[in-house]
Amino acid sequence: MAISQRMARAILLAPAGLWYAVLLVLPLIVVLVYSFGERGAAGGYAPAFTLAQYANLGARWTAFQNTLLLAPAGTLAALLIAYPLAYFLALRVSARWRTTLLVLVIVPFWTSILIRSYAWIFLLGGRGIPQLLSDLGLGDLRLINTPFAVLLGIVYGYLPLMVFPIYVSLEKLDKRLLEAAGDLGAPPWRSFLQITLPLSLPGVATGSMLVFILLMGEYLIPQMLGGGKVFFVGNALVDLFLQSRNWAFGSALAVTLVAIMLVTVTLYMRFLKRIGAARDDVGLM
Amino acid sequence: MKKDETPITRQKFIEELHRYRKGSVTRRHFLGVTGLGTAMAVLGGALPMLRPGPALAGDIGDRVILATWPNYHDVANFDLFRDQTGAAVQVNVFGSNEEMLAKLQAGGSGWDLFVPTNYTLTTYVEADLIEPLDLSKLPNYDAAAFEARFAEAGTVGGKLYAVPKNWGTTGMAWDSGKAKAPFTSWKEFFDVTRTDFSGRTIVHDYQLTTIGSALKYFGYSFNSVDPAELAEAEKLLIEVKPHLFAITSDYQPPMRNGDAWLTMCWTGEGKQLNRDLPEIRFALGKEGGEIWSDYYAIPKNAPHRDAAYALLNFLIDPQVNTREALAHGFPVADARVNAQLPAELLNDPILHPAAELLNALEFGAAATLTDPNRAELMARFKSA
Numbered sequence: 001m002a003i004s005q006r007m008a009r010a011i012l013l014a015p016a017g018l019w020y021a022v023l024l025v026l027p028l029i030v031v032l033v034y035s036f037g038e039r040g041a042a043g044g045y046a047p048a049f050t051l052a053q054y055a056n057l058g059a060r061w062t063a064f065q066n067t068l069l070l071a072p073a074g075t076l077a078a079l080l081i082a083y084p085l086a087y088f089l090a091l092r093v094s095a096r097w098r099t100t101l102l103v104l105v106i107v108p109f110w111t112s113i114l115i116r117s118y119a120w121i122f123l124l125g126g127r128g129i130p131q132l133l134s135d136l137g138l139g140d141l142r143l144i145n146t147p148f149a150v151l152l153g154i155v156y157g158y159l160p161l162m163v164f165p166i167y168v169s170l171e172k173l174d175k176r177l178l179e180a181a182g183d184l185g186a187p188p189w190r191s192f193l194q195i196t197l198p199l200s201l202p203g204v205a206t207g208s209m210l211v212f213i214l215l216m217g218e219y220l221i222p223q224m225l226g227g228g229k230v231f232f233v234g235n236a237l238v239d240l241f242l243q244s245r246n247w248a249f250g251s252a253l254a255v256t257l258v259a260i261m262l263v264t265v266t267l268y269m270r271f272l273k274r275i276g277a278a279r280d281d282v283g284l285m
Numbered sequence: 286m287k288k289d290e291t292p293i294t295r296q297k298f299i300e301e302l303h304r305y306r307k308g309s310v311t312r313r314h315f316l317g318v319t320g321l322g323t324a325m326a327v328l329g330g331a332l333p334m335l336r337p338g339p340a341l342a343g344d345i346g347d348r349v350i351l352a353t354w355p356n357y358h359d360v361a362n363f364d365l366f367r368d369q370t371g372a373a374v375q376v377n378v379f380g381s382n383e384e385m386l387a388k389l390q391a392g393g394s395g396w397d398l399f400v401p402t403n404y405t406l407t408t409y410v411e412a413d414l415i416e417p418l419d420l421s422k423l424p425n426y427d428a429a430a431f432e433a434r435f436a437e438a439g440t441v442g443g444k445l446y447a448v449p450k451n452w453g454t455t456g457m458a459w460d461s462g463k464a465k466a467p468f469t470s471w472k473e474f475f476d477v478t479r480t481d482f483s484g485r486t487i488v489h490d491y492q493l494t495t496i497g498s499a500l501k502y503f504g505y506s507f508n509s510v511d512p513a514e515l516a517e518a519e520k521l522l523i524e525v526k527p528h529l530f531a532i533t534s535d536y537q538p539p540m541r542n543g544d545a546w547l548t549m550c551w552t553g554e555g556k557q558l559n560r561d562l563p564e565i566r567f568a569l570g571k572e573g574g575e576i577w578s579d580y581y582a583i584p585k586n587a588p589h590r591d592a593a594y595a596l597l598n599f600l601i602d603p604q605v606n607t608r609e610a611l612a613h614g615f616p617v618a619d620a621r622v623n624a625q626l627p628a629e630l631l632n633d634p635i636l637h638p639a640a641e642l643l644n645a646l647e648f649g650a651a652a653t654l655t656d657p658n659r660a661e662l663m664a665r666f667k668s669a
Contacts, residue, residue: 063668126544227531244660
């Protein structure tokens with residue numbers, strides 16, 4: 001009985017395990033091995049054991065800087081925009097309208113991000129919003145190919161991924177808690193801070209992680225709205241593999257990005273756990 | 286025909302259909318094995334509208350994948366090719382030879398025909414990435430029609446690997462309404478970018494021309510791989526970077542809508558811009574710069590090789606190529622085409638610059654493509 005149960009578990013886990021082993025673990029090992037190698041004579045990879053690639057990481061400092069600045073900024077901006085929207089959808093909209101409005105949040109996903117980013121190229125280009133502003137006498141503004149354009153693009157692109165987790169956690173909220181708080185004399189801001197916000201934190205955490213991790217690896221939006229000037233690590237990586245063909249250095253860059261992400265995400269999880277623990281100590285939950 | 290006589294089982298049919306869809310068998314094999322070929326022939330005889338077009342007669346498949354450069358073809362020609370052969374042309378557009386080389390080196394590019402530039406061909410042959418052309422499949426090719434300097438790079442080790450498409454130069458195009466004086470040199474290109482044109486200049490996302498032109502600023506060779514000279518070029522590029530509008534090889538849209546005022550520019554595109562917007566002018570740097578010749582070549586393991594030869598033969602047909610040239614404006618090395626082009630195109634100062642300007646230009650060198658320092662310099666410049 002025990003054996004067959006173990007067998008069943010193995011069989012059930014095999015597809016996912018195989019998937020991860022072949023498509024995640026193995027490639028990661030390859031990348032790790034390559035990162036200690038050298039660039040081939042005509043490009044590509046040549047076996048070696050050297051730390052030269054890691055020593056050269058400073059040459060991509062600006063790309064790291066852009067990524068480490070714009071990914072958290074984009075996550076924060078998305079959070080600040082998404083939270084009120086999710087709150088409105090979960091707690092303020094009548095059930096009749098809720099589904100329609102939720103669908104409207106997903107609608108952008110029906111079109112490829114590539115096409116939507118192209119639309120932004122025209123909106124932010126000289127004949128778009130800047131033209132409108134200058135016609136209104138608001139001066140000569142340049143938007144396209146700036147860090148602001150990239151920030152706008154990533155917030156626009158990833159907003160729905162932030163809205164949904166927060167919406168789900170707010171939607172599950174037991175509204176009797178809010179009524180009780182009101183009965184006991186808590187003003188609305190206090191019941192929000194002490195009940196709604198803490199109970200929606202899991203959604204905030206999930207949404208932020210989802211958006212942050214994707215932003216750290218972002219390539220397309222900086223490429224299209226940054227004009228090749230606002231580089232993320234993702235862009236530097238693509239360049240190393242598809243233009244300068246330095247697979248060894250590209251691998252070192254990739255390993256470093258993965259390491260930075262692991263550290264950041266671990267710290268963030270720990271931080272959230274501590275908040276949760278603090279909350280338990282106060283006896284709120 | 287034996288297979289046609291025995292009815293195929295349902296399961297076998299589905300298997301064959303899968304194999305055909307995946308591309309592991311040809312259409313002819315599929316039609317033959319499944320009996321659909323006979324069925325179609327019978328039906329086609331009875332119903333004229335089902336009669337197979339030339340496509341099925343030629344049997345080259347339903348698609349062909351072409352990797353090429355932006356704004357480099359007459360799209361109507363692709364439609365014509367599809368109507369004549371049944372094979373739709375899928376176009377992949379690239380911004381640099383490095384990008385093309387990287388895709389082919391990585392394997393599985395899926396291309397049938399691509400457009401490399403003169404200086405890359407020896408590298409492709411050495412890396413065993415392209416195949417010698419089978420001239421029996423290219424009746425439209427006439428070696429005698431091509432000017433030697435634009436055709437010679439196609440022959441490597443005595444074998445013909447590539448046939449010339451177009452040649453041209455790399456200069457600069459600018460909006461004359463915004464410039465105080467016409468541009469004449471790469472020195473002005475980079476100096477004005479740092480002053481009057483700040484935020485309005487585009488350099489190519491292409492190390493050959495971007496680094497090459499920066500080298501020309503100092504009067505060095507366009508092809509230099511000398512570390513000290515490259516260091517100077519890098520310093521210039523990094524200084525200029527905050528003043529750039531973009532680093533891209535697709536510079537026409539921002540030039541046309543007025544976002545950018547100055548760009549590094551390939552001849553034919555300079556002609557296209559000037560034709561549509563006469564205020565956009567084109568000039569070569571008087572210090573020199575690049576002269577180039579593009580070729581058609583077929584990668585090893587092209588998935589639709591027959592279609593690749595058919596498309597190549599179609600595109601080098603003088604009539605078709607004349608329409609191509611009229612659409613994209615790049616000079617043609619084929620005398621048969623030039624004989625049909627209007628005189629004003631052949632005497633155009635953008636397309637056919639004065640001899641003394643042309644003499645200052647250099648063809649790209651194989652070492653320029655593969656030099657690791659130039660590659661890394663460009664990548665560093667972009668992520669700076």
